[in-house]
Amino acid sequence: MAANDINCEEALKQLLAFIDHELADGDRESLERHLRACRSCFSRAEFERHLKGKLRALASDDTSGTTRDRIKALIHTF
Amino acid sequence: MAITKDVFESEVLAILGRLNGVARRLTRNDADAQDLVAESIARAWCARGSLAQTSAFRAWMFRILHNTFISERRRAMARPHVEPLIEGEYDDQHPFSIFERLHQPFLLWFDNREQEFLDKLMREDLERALAALPEHYRIVVLLADLEEFTYGEIADTLQIPIGTVRSRLARARGALQETLWGLARDRGLLARTAP
Numbered sequence: 001m002a003a004n005d006i007n008c009e010e011a012l013k014q015l016l017a018f019i020d021h022e023l024a025d026g027d028r029e030s031l032e033r034h035l036r037a038c039r040s041c042f043s044r045a046e047f048e049r050h051l052k053g054k055l056r057a058l059a060s061d062d063t064s065g066t067t068r069d070r071i072k073a074l075i076h077t078f
Numbered sequence: 079m080a081i082t083k084d085v086f087e088s089e090v091l092a093i094l095g096r097l098n099g100v101a102r103r104l105t106r107n108d109a110d111a112q113d114l115v116a117e118s119i120a121r122a123w124c125a126r127g128s129l130a131q132t133s134a135f136r137a138w139m140f141r142i143l144h145n146t147f148i149s150e151r152r153r154a155m156a157r158p159h160v161e162p163l164i165e166g167e168y169d170d171q172h173p174f175s176i177f178e179r180l181h182q183p184f185l186l187w188f189d190n191r192e193q194e195f196l197d198k199l200m201r202e203d204l205e206r207a208l209a210a211l212p213e214h215y216r217i218v219v220l221l222a223d224l225e226e227f228t229y230g231e232i233a234d235t236l237q238i239p240i241g242t243v244r245s246r247l248a249r250a251r252g253a254l255q256e257t258l259w260g261l262a263r264d265r266g267l268l269a270r271t272a273p
Binding site: 017020021022054056060072078 | 087091115119120176177190193201205219224228248255
């Protein structure tokens, strides 16, 4: 085990920041190394990523033409 | 130099759908969401001098939307017929995890109960679970997961420290998973995936 290797507990603490792309390079590399070696943490990362993806899919840019027109008209009154 | 009206309009229209989506999930009501967006845009125009640069427009606009929502809700709560939202009790130290409930480390590689669980979830389940979150949790999930804001942008939008964004997001996701778990149980989805 290399000096900068992390255990499962440390990996779980960093997992959400990892899937949010918020880990610094060094931490990300340590975590990725752990995920390559630990099936359980790898599965958890996949689960959290999949759930995040399902939430992401809820967002949409759907706005009716009427709403856009209403907002344009509002801004023109400023 | 303050933003011109043309640039303001084009910036607003570029994110109007996203503003509507967040407003609808905050208010849980289409008519209130439309009012919230319109009011926020009017307030943003009045406060345009506080926008440091156009590149920060999105976080700035969402901050005004969120602040407008909070102030409108405070005013609404002063009226007796509106019930205050009840904050749930969540475990700060150990957020609920569907993965921990379902994962079977000794099963075969291709028997994946937690992924199977996610595959069964419908859009309505996710929307209901989001709607059930306390507001201060719902907004961080909306910004982080639906709108893909960075932690820095969320901190800037909600005017809270980045450390608070991290901890609140962890708790919010735990609360969301706990609600999803309950919804799945009510729909009978756990018969196959959980003991």
